[in-house]
Amino acid sequence: MRIHIDQSRCEGHGRCYTLAPDLIEADELGNGREIGDGSVPPGLETAARHAFDNCPEHAVVLDEDR
Amino acid sequence: MGHHPPVEDWATDFDHTDGVWAHDPFAIWDELRRTCPVAHSDRYGGVWLPTRHDDVAAIAYDTDNFTSRSIIVTEYRPPDLSPRGGVPPISSDPPFHQGARRVLLPPFAPQAIARLEPSTRAYCEELVDALRGRDIVDAAEEYAQHIPVRVIARMLGFPEEDAEVFRGFVDHVIEGVSLPIEQRVEGMGELFAYLRAQIDDHLENPRDDLTTYLLGAEMDGRPLEVGHVGGTIGLLLLAGIDTTWSAIGASLWHLAANPDDRVRLVAEPELLATAMEELLRAYAPVTMARLVKHDIDWNGCPMKADDWVLLPFPAANRDPEAFEKADQVVIDREVNRHSAFGLGIHRCVGSHLARMELRVALEVWLQAFPVFTLADPDAVAWAGGQVRGPRRLPVRIG
Numbered sequence: 001m002r003i004h005i006d007q008s009r010c011e012g013h014g015r016c017y018t019l020a021p022d023l024i025e026a027d028e029l030g031n032g033r034e035i036g037d038g039s040v041p042p043g044l045e046t047a048a049r050h051a052f053d054n055c056p057e058h059a060v061v062l063d064e065d066r
Numbered sequence: 067m068g069h070h071p072p073v074e075d076w077a078t079d080f081d082h083t084d085g086v087w088a089h090d091p092f093a094i095w096d097e098l099r100r101t102c103p104v105a106h107s108d109r110y111g112g113v114w115l116p117t118r119h120d121d122v123a124a125i126a127y128d129t130d131n132f133t134s135r136s137i138i139v140t141e142y143r144p145p146d147l148s149p150r151g152g153v154p155p156i157s158s159d160p161p162f163h164q165g166a167r168r169v170l171l172p173p174f175a176p177q178a179i180a181r182l183e184p185s186t187r188a189y190c191e192e193l194v195d196a197l198r199g200r201d202i203v204d205a206a207e208e209y210a211q212h213i214p215v216r217v218i219a220r221m222l223g224f225p226e227e228d229a230e231v232f233r234g235f236v237d238h239v240i241e242g243v244s245l246p247i248e249q250r251v252e253g254m255g256e257l258f259a260y261l262r263a264q265i266d267d268h269l270e271n272p273r274d275d276l277t278t279y280l281l282g283a284e285m286d287g288r289p290l291e292v293g294h295v296g297g298t299i300g301l302l303l304l305a306g307i308d309t310t311w312s313a314i315g316a317s318l319w320h321l322a323a324n325p326d327d328r329v330r331l332v333a334e335p336e337l338l339a340t341a342m343e344e345l346l347r348a349y350a351p352v353t354m355a356r357l358v359k360h361d362i363d364w365n366g367c368p369m370k371a372d373d374w375v376l377l378p379f380p381a382a383n384r385d386p387e388a389f390e391k392a393d394q395v396v397i398d399r400e401v402n403r404h405s406a407f408g409l410g411i412h413r414c415v416g417s418h419l420a421r422m423e424l425r426v427a428l429e430v431w432l433q434a435f436p437v438f439t440l441a442d443p444d445a446v447a448w449a450g451g452q453v454r455g456p457r458r459l460p461v462r463i464g
Binding site: 011012013014015017018026027028029030050053054055056057058 | 142168171172174175176203343400401402403404405407409410411413417418421
């Protein structure tokens with residue numbers, strides 16, 4: 001699984017890095033950005049899905065197949 | 067607010083300052099969503115009210131047809147101060163908006179807000195300590211309302227003893243929308259005179275606070291104009307006060323009225339982060355507004371230039387098309403794309419601050435008073451208009 005923040009949609013609500021702090025971090029403006037290449041290690045899939053399910057702007061992109 | 071005739075028909079003559087709306091807007095929105103999803107009223111010189119999530123979102127995203135140059139519905143149209151607007155960046159449109167917002171984002175980013183948590187917690191503890199031992203206290207007047215006032219005063223570097231003055235400005239500018247224009251202009255004059263004095267003091271005595279930061283900030287390589295700084299500070303001072311106070315108060319009201327949720331939160335404090343988002347969804351305090359830029363047929367609605375459009379994010383949050391069990395408070399809701407802090411480029415710049423204050427306020431309260439109930443449900447008084455929350459909230463803590 002891979003997680004990615006679509007910067008064209010992100011408005012800095014911060015739900016993603018609150019719910020998945022091991023996968024997403026805040027930049028200096030409060031926008032979310034994936035840590036590293038966005039690969040979701042085993043055990044963090046639920047956190048990734050929570051981030052996806054709670055973004056008001058639909059800016060969290062989950063690729064379940066990679 | 068008492069200046070308007072009561073509403074007879076919510077689809078054709080609504081008024082968001084009506085007492086019925088303040089008391090229970092949910093039934094109004096649910097009915098409109100089913101029967102007239104974009105309502106219109108001739109009040110305020112013409113105002114539209116979408117209640118479906120997708121319509122509210124579409125207008126929030128549409129900066130081509132809708133302008134933010136005024137975001138509080140009043141009887142008159144504001145002077146055109148574009149592109150900046152009176153209180154940037156909330157009153158600014160693209161492309162000016164982006165630069166004006168960019169200046170504010172770092173001091174309101176979560177890393178910066180985290181540094182304010184210890185002092186916020188200490189203040190909340192001071193407030194609950196003063197209430198201990200009493201039977202009945204007012205959780206809105208004696209707790210919720212004090213927190214954001216103190217926090218923003220400290221951030222801006224304004225005298226904390228001026229809290230009462232700030233609350234007067236809030237009453238006037240945000241809640242006093244039905245006042246005659248002369249009174250509103252006078253109130254704004256007092257606000258800007260106060261801000262001017264604070265700015266002058268900061269120019270003479272720079273210090274480590276948000277006001278000094280803004281006075282030194284640049285946009286497009288040039289220092290912000292003093293009028294810009296004054297407008298932004300006015301925004302920060304006013305926008306964070308009754309909004310946050312409302313969110314804290316509404317959350318405490320819900321927990322006082324719903325013992326099952328209160329008991330569960332006390333037993334499972336780790337659930338608070340999730341529960342808090344659900345309380346924000348269900349009782350989102352803030353309804354924004356836009357002005358229509360030019361005559362447009364919007365999904366069949368004949369909107370005219372300078373018509374108001376209310377953006378009731380709290381109604382969007384209750385749309386069953388967007389949320390399962392939209393009308394129920396589910397404190398462990400896992401899928402929650404609520405828009406309590408708006409959508410799109412005007413997402414509340416203070417949302418990280420508001421969330422920190424709400425979380426700390428609830429943690430401290432629940433630790434101090436794990437058992438509390440509504441002392442007199444009929445005595446609870448809600449402010450309506452564009453910022454909805456309890457202004458009187460007597461609860462029994464003893």
